[in-house]
Amino acid sequence: MTTEADSFPKRHARTQRFTLGAPRSFTVAPDGSRVVFLRSASGTDRANALLVLDLADCTERVAADPRALLGGAEEHLPPEERARRERSREGGAGIVGYATDAAVELASFALSGRLFTAELRAGTTRELPVAGPVVDPRPSPDGRHVAYVAGGALRVVGAAGEDDRALAEPEAEGVSYGLAEFIAAEEMGRDRGFWWAPESDRLLVARVDDTPVRRWWIADPAHPERDPHHVAFPAAGTANAEVRLFVAGLDGSRTEVGWDRERYPYLARVHWSAAGAPLLLVQTRDQRGQVFLAVDPESGGTRMVHADEDRTWLELFPGVPCWSPSGRLVRIADEGGARVLAVGERPLTGAQLHIRAVLDVGDQDVLVSASAGEEAADPEIGEVHVYRVSELGVERVSQEPGVHSAVRAGGVTVLVSATPDRPGARARVLREGDRRETGAPPAGGRRTVAVIASYAEDPKLSPRVSFTMGGARRIPCAVLMPTDYHGDTLLPVLMDPYGGPHGQRVLAAHNAHLTSQWFADQGFAVIVADGRGTPGRSPAWEKAVKDDIAAVVVQDQVDALHALAAEFPLDLGRVAVRGWSFGGYLAALAALRRPDVFHAAVVGAPVTDLRLYDTHYQERYVGHPDERPEVYRRNSVIDDEGLVDAAEPHRPMMIIHGLADDNVVVAHSLRLSSALLAAGRPHEVLPLSGVTHMTPQETVAENLLRLQVDFLKRSLA
Template sequence: MTSRQQHSFPRQYARTQRFTLGVPRSFTVAPDGSRVVFLRSPSGERRDNHLCVLDMDGEVRERVAADPGALLGGADEELPPEERARRERTREGAEGIVAYAVDDAVELAAFALSGRLFVAELRAGTARQLTVRGPVIDPRPSPDGRHVAYVAKGALRVAPVEGGGDTDGFADRVLAGPEGEHVTYGLAEFVAAEEMGRSRGFWWSPDSTRLLVARVDDGAVQRWWLSDPAHPDREPAGVAYPAAGTANAEVRLFLVGLDGGERTEVVWDRVRFPYLARVHWSSAGAPLLLVQSRDQRTQLYLAVDTETGETRTVHVDEDPAWLELVSGVPAWAPDGRLVRVADEGGARVLAVGDRPLTGGQLHIRAVLDVGADDVLVSASAGEEAPSPEIGEIHVYRVNELGVERVSEEPGVHGAVRSGAVTVLATARPDGPGTTVRVLRDGKQVAVIASYAQTPVLSPRVTLTASGPDRIPCAVLLPRAYEEGDGPLPVLLDPYGGPHGQRVVAAHNPHLTSQWFADQGFAVVVADGRGTPGRSPGWEKAVAGRLLTLALDDQVAALEGLAERFPLDLERVAIRGWSFGGTLAAMAALRRPDVFRAAVVGAPVTDQRLYDTHYTERYMGGTPSEVPEVYEANSVVWDEGLVGPENPARPMMLIHGLVDDNVVVAHTLKLSSALLAAGRPHEVLPLTGVTHMTPQEQVAENLLLLQVDFLKRALGVE
């Protein structure tokens, strides 16, 4: 491979934000089927998302409903700190309009730009600013489209859509304001946004007269102070970080009237069930809450009396390991039955009322829409599927009559639906990018264009299973490799942990692995136990042995693949980020007999320094309750290395200095311990970088520096 070819992919990969720019996303379908609203940037290298509309009432055509550059008069976007934090929690790297919310008719959209509030009339195609007190966070129209609620400086505020937000006697005003410096209304607390998949903190009533509002008090949460040493003139930023075994934020919920009347607190046993995981409020029933115990082994589905704030238990779930939170549930069906996803009979099933509607042939991953006659779900093949295709995710319609697959071709599919219109997004293994088709009554009526760039390379990937447990794997060889060329040095490239499936039947997720393969490696990606998409038993096998079992499965997958692929087991390295970084560090230190080098990106090296909801779930308790589990699953325990004395293996440690999710203390502790033990390692601190690496030069050069290190460590020319 020439130097030019070697550099072209990293540069394109960085400039396109992993080929996500220009891809349509965040779809909403109007209930009358007349339009689809979505976000998309104008090209594969521009980050500024526009709010777009696909009209289908008559001639099918696309148009821009809101251009952030025009609305800001060409000025650069300036994000308030609260918005930066929100984007970090959602791993949002784009700019412009990155989120929006609509009224019930999908005629009005609200969004924030530079802390200012904008609305777009979606039929007319006009957008304008509402004059309100900011900076504006998470604006959401009322279902009737007459008001917009939002958060500013920790207070929930509301403004009328008509009148500019500052006239007619009902001006932009506070509905719930903080009583102290550690209190906010209408925002999700750290663990809800980071770990529970709940990024919002207020919900409109279906009749637009009231809101449910979360009150968060993080006064008891310990403060950590993050600074960037490259900028000693800047004050450190204080972060309320609930590390394992320490206090969480206190979360309460209130009913607040739009007329400014008295607040009514929603009452449940917050001592036993402190985690507010989900809130659902629709015209099909009373407000519905899902609350969890701190150990996440018990959860309650609660219906709220909107007059008194009292709650009644609708259903109880229990599990000896933990209860997985699933997107889209709980919800009410139109006939008032509870829709939920549960782990029953060894399978993750969809249940409506008291009846499971799916079994062991499907592993339910998300509920996409609850209709009058069916439920639309995302699912992969379950343990009882007769011939599961590795890495495929499909969309299904489910009701009492059975299960019907909506997506047809092999790949990874997702969908959004309202009424007769479905937006189906498909990523295939045999072609780049994502195709977005609009279906009406199952028949295609439109394709939403993608402006994403075409990658300069295509993966040569084999999806297979390895080892006694049939671990899903992707194997990538250099595109120029020919049979008879001999064994290749091996690079394991896993995530390997909860919520991170890497072995998927799609093109783009394997591009980076293929680029590493083209540098002269056989690249192996393995999704061992603990990774999602197979069965509850597969995911929960790691309870109390999160890292130790994950490492065992990486080795088992490698050894099984060596019987069928040209792998040089004397030259094996591993790279990873976040959980994958932790796994890479564990591999080099615990199994030096297998691994000769490791690239360790943003790792959790001491489980006591990661957050409550995630860590306590997988460790099986707090550090004081199960210290031996924390020790066994930590790379560093106190200031020593875990495990017996073993050969030193070179390691490259990479970490963003302002990462507020996995703080840089993890890497500094590991480096200190490695230095004390006389072990060779390199440290690459990333100035101004968080847990993401969206900066173009950083993303590009990280790939080049990693491959240079790996070649040096393994003696690859």
């Protein structure tokens, strides 16, 4: 019997969802001699250290210990670093990110706003005396300099701490150099704003002017004595930050990079390697057009390498675009109904695979992450695998069912694998070997040389999960039953989706379903359904939500529920739904639009007024609000006709929102509550003081689970 002090909610919160103590952020040296990574000392320790695994003898050593470097002092983060961590949903402490030179011999990182470097061969660490607070330090490829951002300026210093100077300084308030703007970091997956040249003599630097962006004020009502802080938030239909790009030389020169910024305002990707000219991917505001541009660093001129258009939208992918070592463009594209890998103008994959990311580009092959495509013989529900793709064909690197990713260099691959039958994830170091020695097929020949230790805590909970397809559209589903259930009664149902873009929840991994299993053990049959709009299946599946995101996602939850009732003991007279962010939006819609199906809803941090969410996300799915107001109304929660229809049943609703959320601001929940009140609909509101879109605070995270269960049991009694 688990004691209250050792309960799942407490351990789940204390371990940050059992992620603390797990190795992460791997880098492999190009000579295959070592692997660099981050890891904290235990499953309850938030402070990550920088470590090196020497592959000659497979021994680990600490390259940088944050507690030793700070002398036990408390860590203080500058506002820019806090913003970076919020955008990346980073809840750790200590060294949460680092960068290396090309040889992976020198690493740099920021700690409490101070700049440190670590010599990875020698094992020595030093602090560089520079102007701070420091954000995002990155060594030059040759390891002789470190560039970083401080006070909105891009600066560079010698690796020994000499000659600290600014290369680009803000000309006015609201201008910064070297940082990603809100939209890039939150929606585009671009979390940086400067890139070194392979020759280490200059950099590409983004200049961001956010003065056109509307200012919003985030207050802390629990502390009325504190001033609110303002954020530049580009809400749908309003102005974005102005982003320009410059080539900044270490000699003080500066050249602006030119492209049609009026037509292509979004700087989505930047790549600079020795294989070719600097490469940009820029998009139109409606994200239905994009061009790949090669940059002349001397003149700043650009030439088009490739162009794409799509009648719905163009997705952005990790790892691309880039150049292959032979100078061909590597990209991921939606072609012929499939998501394929293309090198040059030739697709190397087809409908059997759904490409998700490029992990590494080698001389002879490309390492990718992919799911089974629509035409695959086996649907492999929730699985994500690593593949080698070449002109000769496709080879799967990961073998056991699960969710896999990888980092590769110098003939060494770090394969990180999460499986349904094993807690956490296992990081194996594989080396290309003699194929005859391993007995592997001709394309194989890898042997495990090390397993990187994980100190993550055991959840002491094993999901009782069944993976299946629900309904005519074959919606991927995970169904979780109580651990001690023997099939003697119908169970109340808890739908537990995210249900929207970029949020796959049905994953063939143990830890992905821990919270759902805990809810199941409170007496529910829990269903996680990845309907249309969620990733990992096909372009058509993802893009089916265009212009009608509300109706489509709710209908798929209904269809999955009703289909599964024929296979599982579900009490359709007691059905609740819970969700956070997009899942909160879905939960609110479900309770209001289909009260005949859903009898209670936990609505966490929901987007209720689409005009209050950001440009890049919202306009991708429902267009510009000034041009298509009716589409915004049709997909809005607070404009829903179910709010004022007296004939519709009033379903209990618990609304939860962090008051410090600068992504989905609390105005969304307050407007929903006001609309419910005006319609005479009872509901509960749980405000979380000092909480952002994440809930990293241990007490908050723990008690949120308990309060939700209490509400659901009361509501479905």
